[in-house]
Amino acid sequence: MSQDNVEPDDENLFRQAIKGVKPLKQQQADTGKPKADRARIAASRARALTGNTSIVIDGLSDQFVIDVAPEEELMWGANGVQASQLRKLKSAQIPFDDSIDLHGMTVERARELLWAFLAEAVKQEIRCVRVTHGKAQRKDGRTPILKSHVNTWLRQHASVLAFTSCIPRHGGTGSVYVLLKRTMLEGRED
Template identity: 65%
Template sequence: MTDDDDFSLFAREMKGVRRIRVDQAETGSRPVDRQNQTLARQRAVQAGTKIKMDGLSDQYVIDVGPEDFLLWGRDGVQDSQLRRLKAGQIAFEGSIDLHGMTVERARSELWAFLAEAVKLEVRCVRVTHGKANRLDGRKPMLKSHVNTWLRQHDRVLGFSSCQPKHGGTGALYVLLKRTMLEGRDESSF
């Protein structure tokens, strides 16, 4: 093959090809409309706030008073475990404070907190809801909602108002169900 053959072969292959005059690539996408993009993001956030957490319903909220002592155990939980919980004898390994949150935000934060505690195989946590002595005479909202939600959560075995040094009737010790890890006996806790 000679140089003339190579040149003519190249010329024949390049027939109809035009030289690119622009030094930017054409991606085929339209320019970004920042205003519409911002509106779409706002709508997505608003839609996400309306989603209820799995199993935590507000259909029926059990009203409780600011100073009411709360104690609840799921069927099958031993009375001795609830007595130990009530006495503060089961150490809590995590804590969340829901003071000042809206009901929706408190639900979301509580759900995420409990999910993390269950994932980490935590046995007991403290949830501070406050007492919220309301000027209008109505019952404390967060305390009532937390009392209702914890009863609905399938990994909550029981709960009790805390000892005064840990928040008294403004907080709860929450006993969580754990999956059995190798070598650990649930009855020793």
């Protein structure tokens, strides 16, 4: 409708309806939402980028790490693992078919590689592997970080039946033999 077609009564009614109304000073409508707290948003984004290191989707958690001494011998077996199996593992009577060395890696990198290594070993139906974590004898007297994490992670992994420190020629207390579950592929005779 153009202004030429506006009836005088309509124009008077309109002016009466808007009497006392002040023109807007801004061109944007107020949606009623509170202004964004830019500092809080920036902090939230920074936390998202660094990630939450206490719980990891791969299942290897750092929420509670069992501290171990540099020369401490490690030995653990899941429920149902016989003591005779642990003794055989400890004395290297169960040969390991693959090995990974985590020396000098960050905790995050070691976790990624260990998870991938164990997944591949299970996929290939390997019964026993060796994981070298090192002893990290620290001058400040603190516990070895990587050894403590590996000790904790292996206890959490669903495919790990048992682990124990190696004999000296295979790394001693700086390495562990890891006994893995096997699903026994179809047609396999052993």
